[in-house]
Each structure stands twice: as C-alpha cells, then as structure tokens.
Amino acid sequence: MFWVFFGLLFVWMILLVDFLLGIRKxxxxxxxxxxxxxxxxxxxxxxxxxxxxxxxxxxxxxxxxxxxxxxxxxxxxxxxxxxxxxxxxxxxxxxxxxxxxxxxxxxxxxxxxxxxxxxxxxxxxxxxxxxxxxxxxxxxxxxxxxxxxxxxxxxxxxxxxxxxxxxxxxxxxxxxxxxxxxxxxxxxxxxxxxxxxxxxxxxxxxxxxxxxxxxxxxxxxxxxxxxxxxxxxxxxxxxxxxxxxxxxxxxxxWYPDFKSALKGVEKNAFAGLNYSIPLSLFALFGVLISQVFPFIFVFFGSPAVQIISAINILLLFCLYGLTTRSFTNYPLGMIFGLPIFALLFVFMLGRALILTWVRGGIEWRGNRYSIKELKQFFRNSEEDHR
The missing domain is CATH 3.90.550.10 (Spore Coat Polysaccharide Biosynthesis Protein SpsA; Chain A)
Known part of the structure; x- marks a missing residue:
C-alpha cells in the first residue's frame, strides 16, 4: 500500500493547489x-x-x-x-x-x-x-x-x-x-x-x-x-x-431526510458517472482506497505506511475543509467525519447502481425512465456538444 498512498499524495497535492487557485475565481x-x-x-x-x-x-x-x-x-x-x-x-x-x-x-x-x-x-x-x-x-x-x-x-x-x-x-x-x-x-x-x-x-x-x-x-x-x-x-x-x-x-x-437523499442519489448517480458501469465501479473502489484506507492503515500498517497514510489524511482534511468552508455554513469540525461520510457515499452509490440495474432505469417524479433511453440521449448530447 505504500506506493499506492505515495502516488495519492501527488494527486491530493495537485487537487489542493487546483482548488486554491480556482476558488479565488x-x-x-x-x-x-x-x-x-x-x-x-x-x-x-x-x-x-x-x-x-x-x-x-x-x-x-x-x-x-x-x-x-x-x-x-x-x-x-x-x-x-x-x-x-x-x-x-x-x-x-x-x-x-x-x-x-x-x-x-x-x-x-x-x-x-x-x-x-x-x-x-x-x-x-x-x-x-x-x-x-x-x-x-x-x-x-x-x-x-x-x-x-x-x-x-x-x-x-x-x-x-x-x-x-x-x-x-x-x-x-x-x-x-x-x-x-x-x-x-x-x-x-x-x-x-x-x-x-x-x-x-x-x-x-x-x-x-x-x-x-x-x-x-x-x-x-x-x-x-x-x-x-x-x-x-x-x-x-x-x-x-x-x-x-x-x-x-x-x-x-436540499433533502428533508435521509430517505429522500437516498432517492435523490438514485436519480443522479448514473448521470454523474456518464451511465458507465466501469466508471461507477472505479468510483466506488477509488473512494475506498483513497479516502477510507488511509484511516485504516494509519493504525495498522507498517511505520512507513502509517506515515504516508497520515500525510494523506492531512491533505484530505485540508481539501475537505476548504470545500466545506467555501460552499456551506457548516462547522469545520465536519471534516473529522470524512471516512464515515465516504463509507456512507459508497453505500448510497452502490445501492443506487444496483437498483438502477435491477429496474433497468430510474424512477423519478412518478415516472420510470429506462437506462437504454438515458444512455442514448447522453451519447447524442455528447456528440452535439463536440
């Protein structure tokens, strides 16, 4: 895991710099x-x-x-x-x-x-x-x-x-x-x-x-x-x-309760990931590896892995804190719940993908829309976009 976390360090540093430069605009x-x-x-x-x-x-x-x-x-x-x-x-x-x-x-x-x-x-x-x-x-x-x-x-x-x-x-x-x-x-x-x-x-x-x-x-x-x-x-x-x-x-x-949030994720999950199963799976495992595993290996890894995990966590907290401060009025203490929220997101996204796959589409505002129709329209709009 050392080299995985070492590579993630550069990813988070690049994203942090990008955010600091971008948010000023x-x-x-x-x-x-x-x-x-x-x-x-x-x-x-x-x-x-x-x-x-x-x-x-x-x-x-x-x-x-x-x-x-x-x-x-x-x-x-x-x-x-x-x-x-x-x-x-x-x-x-x-x-x-x-x-x-x-x-x-x-x-x-x-x-x-x-x-x-x-x-x-x-x-x-x-x-x-x-x-x-x-x-x-x-x-x-x-x-x-x-x-x-x-x-x-x-x-x-x-x-x-x-x-x-x-x-x-x-x-x-x-x-x-x-x-x-x-x-x-x-x-x-x-x-x-x-x-x-x-x-x-x-x-x-x-x-x-x-x-x-x-x-x-x-x-x-x-x-x-x-x-x-x-x-x-x-x-x-x-x-x-x-x-x-x-x-x-x-x-x-945004949502009155957790049940409504689950329903909202069902609607938007596949759309946000371009209706791609491989991209969705990459997102699920990517979140686990990059935003949950460091919090585990900081306690149970070798000394080198613990150190690199701690640096990853510090960078994650910085980026999460800046996002929270910039776009919400929530207390900055929310950042310490990051691994819990990441796991919650994995559960919700996984559940949404399974339901979308089983149903063959999404249900929204009393109507059902097939994944085939949604994907076709997305492809057509992307071609028009180009």
Missing part, C-alpha cells in the same frame, strides 16, 4: 452592490408535490426590491395541494402566472418539460430558472441583475446555502460538494476557455437570447442533471458564464 454575490434596473426578469419555477415549500418560495420572490419581475409557477402534475396554493397566490398578485401540466410527453423528464413550458410564456429579456423550495433574500435578484449587467454576462448561476437538520445529512452534503469540487472543477465556469461550465438548479439566470440559442430545455430534455448540463451547454456555446456563491442570499433544504 468564484466571487460572492453578497459583495455586489445592487442597482435599480428597469429590465424585466421572468422567474420560472417547476413544482411537483411542493405544498410544504411553494408558498414561502413565492412569498420571498414577491418581496424582491429594486427589480421588476414576473413569476411563472408551473404545477407539474402534483398530487398534493401545490396547484391550489399557486392558484391562491395568483389570485392575490398580478405578477404571478400559473401553469398546470397534466401530461408528460414521451422523451422528457418532468422538471425539464415544466421549465420549458414556463419559459415559453415569459416576457422578460432575462430568465431565472429556480426550484420550488428556494428562499430568497429581498436583494437577491437585484444583485444578480447588477452582476449580469456590470460583467456583461449571458449566464449567472449561484450556489445557495444547503440546509440540513441532521449530522448525517450535513455529512452527505459536504462530502458530495467535496467530490463534486475535484471532479467537476466548478470554477471553470469563470474561465474564458469553453471547457467545463456549471449550472446549479437553485439559481440559473440567463438572457433569453442565450437560452434560445443553446436550444432551450429541449437540448437537455432527458438529462436528470439538467442544471449542470444546461450550464455546460452555455459554456460550450461560447457564452459568458459566471458562478457565484450566495450563501446569505439563497437557502434551500
């Missing part, structure tokens, strides 16, 4: 001084069975200052009172429009279809795609519009504060961000090169012309990771994109 939206704008922003929300959150989301959007906005609230085949609550709000405010969808066409994921239908009804030159469980500070849209104007952006996406009410959920979220950071390198959104790119479903603001030129949500209609895929389309098409953090301006309870 991600500004805080909170630091933007908002200015009044007469431009109309069209906010599109896709909601399915969101009766517990939709009213608060709409309320916080209605409280926005120094900005003109219209809200298109799309009720996507909800079986609870979501549609009713949207209609109640529409009756009181002229700036909100309700759209009710009762049928999902073939070849579409529900959320993507709902966002497209909402976008078709917009009047603004700027669009904001967001989720039905986001809480907005009253200056969020004004600050975002100011950033769009000052930096002449085509696309602005913002990372919110991800709330969690249990240690396990906070650990899962912080670990996901840790892995996402070194795999996807989100700061590439703010580089001039067309590679990379970023999109976060909680907040994606773009010009309508940009949205139309990249093919709207039709271009990502069958992608469970539609937000990331849309952001990458923007970047690959040569538009100017920026990723910001907005932990004081946006907040969302």
């Amino acid at each position: 991600i500004p805080r939206l909170e630091d933007t001084v908002p200015s009044q704008t007469d431009e109309l922003v069209s906010v599109i929300i896709a909601a399915k069975d969101e009766e517990d959150a939709i009213r608060e989301t709409l309320h916080t959007l209605l409280q926005q200052k120094n900005v003109r906005c219209e809200i298109i609230a799309v009720n996507d085949r909800s079986s609870d009172r979501t549609g009713e609550f949207i209609d109640e709000t529409v009756a009181s405010y002229s700036t909100i429009r309700a759209v009710h969808i009762n049928h999902l066409p073939d070849g579409w994921l529900g959320k993507n279809h709902a966002l497209k239908k909402g976008a078709e009804l917009t009047s603004g030159a700027y669009l904001l795609f967001t989720d039905a469980d986001i809480r907005f500070d009253e200056q969020t849209l004004a600050k975002a519009m100011t950033a769009m104007k000052v930096d002449e952006l085509d696309h602005l996406t913002a990372a919110p504060n991800l709330e969690a009410h249990s240690f396990a959920l906070r650990g899962l979220i912080s670990y996901f961000l840790f892995g996402f950071g070194y795999l996807k390198r989100p700061w590439t959104a703010n580089q001039k090169k067309p590679r990379g790119g970023m999109g976060i479903g909680a907040f994606q603001m773009m010009t309508k012309s940009c949205y139309q030129k990249i093919g709207n949500h039709e271009a990502v209609r069958f992608r469970p990771d539609d937000d990331l895929a849309l952001g990458q389309k923007v970047k690959a098409s040569g538009f100017k994109q920026q990723l910001v953090t907005a932990k004081q301006l946006l907040s969302v309870e």
